[in-house]
Amino acid sequence: MFDYKLLAALGAVVEQGGFERAAQMLGLSQSAVSQRIKLLETRVGQPVLVRSTPPAPTELGRRLLNHVQQVRLLEGELSELLPSLDEGGLPDRLRIALSADSLATWWAPALADFCAAQALLLDLLLEDQDVGLKRMRAGEVAACLCAVERPVAGARSLPLGRMRYRALASPAFIARHFPDGVTPRRLAQAPAIVFGPDDRLQHRYLAALGQEGGFLHHLCPSSEGFVRLIENGIGWGLVPEIQVREACAAGRLRELLTDRPIDVPLYWHYWRNGGSLLATLTGHLQRRAGEWLLPD
Amino acid sequence: MFDYKLLAALGAVVEQGGFERAAQMLGLSQSAVSQRIKLLETRVGQPVLVRSTPPAPTELGRRLLNHVQQVRLLEGELSELLPSLDEGGLPDRLRIALSADSLATWWAPALADFCAAQALLLDLLLEDQDVGLKRMRAGEVAACLCAVERPVAGARSLPLGRMRYRALASPAFIARHFPDGVTPRRLAQAPAIVFGPDDRLQHRYLAALGQEGGFLHHLCPSSEGFVRLIENGIGWGLVPEIQVREACAAGRLRELLTDRPIDVPLYWHYWRNGGSLLATLTGHLQRRAGEWLLPD
Known part of the structure; x- marks a missing residue:
């Protein structure tokens, strides 16, 4: 199996936009994070990270992160069945890309009850509705709200309205x-x-x-x-x-x-094997989005 | 002197986030843009661009863009004196980094009259107020509104209020x-x-x-x-x-x-030799910001 410690380091550097912050987040030294990335690159035989400011994943790095995102969702699923494996009962987090216009209008009222009932924390990423899907493709998010219908491989799309x-x-x-x-x-x-x-x-x-x-x-x-x-x-x-x-x-x-x-039509994109929290959220949006969006 | 066609290609690729869009913007083929970047790299003897998605300038690329930004401001100054050199009387554009909170509140009412009177177009970039200055340092903007007082080399900072x-x-x-x-x-x-x-x-x-x-x-x-x-x-x-x-x-x-x-204190950072439009805008903000911000 993959060494997920190494992949988590890659994910942290990309998410946090730098080695120093990634180290803080993981509770490691900066050189430990650096070593993990180097070890990962030695194992896969090519760079996973472009050392720009902020660092960006290479094409291979992107694929690895995509994989990690899906594994995390599956683990979330499993940890519900086996609460003892869970790390101290922290609330669930879902990383979601959406357009600024949805976030400024119907997103918060649509999610309010859901977040409270599920103790869910949201990591929201802004992406223009025509290009948000690239975050799914890159494996950076659990779900994405955008104007494009066609899902990426491994995901489904659901029309929510216009x-x-x-x-x-x-x-x-x-x-x-x-x-x-x-x-x-x-x-x-x-x-x-x-x-x-x-x-x-x-x-x-x-x-x-x-x-x-x-x-x-x-x-x-x-x-x-x-x-x-x-x-x-x-x-x-x-x-x-x-x-x-x-x-x-x-x-x-x-x-x-x-x-x-x-x-502008809005589609909800979510991983097919994204676990039950994502499935519940999907059902919730399917039921409620019509309160703010026009029928499709 | 530098070949500014090459530098403009670098600027376009970074601003537009890719070679294809840069080519559209410049009215060139994608391979022409690519060749200009390569030629620039041959001349300076090192990479100016990291080929990530989107492409990011290297440290040297950043310095070159910083220089271009300042040259553009100076040219803007000159073209006012020599209207015949101007490219068809297009309105001026200023690229400015500011925080989402300022943009959501006092920025628009403060700028309304000014934009109409000066036929000014704004290119606004969002940056958190603690880090916005990196856009000045990178030469990507003409001015920046942020919480940091100390100006970058070649620029001044002016406290606008809290x-x-x-x-x-x-x-x-x-x-x-x-x-x-x-x-x-x-x-x-x-x-x-x-x-x-x-x-x-x-x-x-x-x-x-x-x-x-x-x-x-x-x-x-x-x-x-x-x-x-x-x-x-x-x-x-x-x-x-x-x-x-x-x-x-x-x-x-x-x-x-x-x-x-x-x-949170807000400072207006602007290039010292940024031309008269930037100077007029600076004076305008200095006079008007107090209508929305608390005294410093």
Whole structure:
């Protein structure tokens, strides 16, 4: 069998973003962590870690971490049946990748009861909904919420519903940039706000209006910051309807083109052999997500 | 002089997180970008890029990017004097690193007028306030807002004020975890919420109460998500006072220990020779930050 001490050291260095913190987390010296990584590399015959800042796993390192994640989930399963093997009754942890927009809106109310009832601790990772799956593929997470349907090998995907986005701006921004009304062409000339290089929602919206190509935009990788920039008239952007109901009702935000939403489907990806906690959480989301998301 | 085409290719690969996107951005083929990086490495005699996913600059690569950032700021300065050299009158862009908490609260209202008046586009990067300075050191940003006072070489730092944090939880969470009142010991046993591995605020708060060592916590790298988790009773955590005035007034959130805030100082770091736009922005922040931050 693999030596999981070595693999745990690799996981700690990647998760914690460095050797020093990994050593703290594992309760080891830094040189002990270093030695374990070197020993692992000697055994597998190639590097598992790129020594950048922060260190990144190589392709092989990634596969090993993927494997460790699945073994951990299986162990979680087993330790429920054999409570004496458990390390002191610590709460379970689940590492989950999701989009900032879900986290800023429906995720917390959907999970509230579940976390309390199961004494579950969440390690949340933010990933844009079009690319979150790479965290599953890399074996860094137990589950992932994203816009891509097709599961990675060993995992399943479950449609939870659709998140509706509307193109919004502040009344002052609309008055300044569209004195003669909003047209697709003028919209493509007004500064937009884009979440980050992986966010293509504004591009898709403009393309659907026949406006292909580049456009001026701010970059703002924060869901709340995104809405704040729009409210303050710094740009326009696509925002989840459920995040800004109040701001729209109060007139602080207005839809640019009447009733032209974009819907983004959300899929829950989880390991097939992920253990009963993950299965219970999956069932919980399947039952509850409809309270916030539109039917699929 | 340096060949800035090669350096621009390096910058694009790092900024865009890959060769393919860098090629799109530069309007080149992927192999042309690759060749430029290789040529740069031949000239400087060592690697400038670690070929990880995403690619990361080596120490030397970082220094070169730092240099490019400063040259760009200087060019921006010059192109104002010589508008004919400017590439088609595109708006200026400033790349700025700041904390999610500032972005979720006072940043947008503070910048609103400025962006409109200067036709400025913002590239915002999120970095925890204790570590944001590494983006300055790496030359990836024009300015940085963080909790560290000491500037990097070539830059200045300016105190803008203090952000006040309070330890908050929902009434339901308090009832569940502290039926006999909140004590430091019980607080250290209730699940906290921590922004990420770089966030030591909850640790410092507990340490100030005499509770050293580890504690149970969720990880949630989103400012709005952080507040949502607290409002839904999933954990307790330290939140900027200005972010939750309304939730506290409405009784959705309560301070755990009466009037025990933590203040975090915020410093604005900017390149000394960063050009007049950066200098104007610096003056603007110096005048306006006091509307949201406590005096230093």
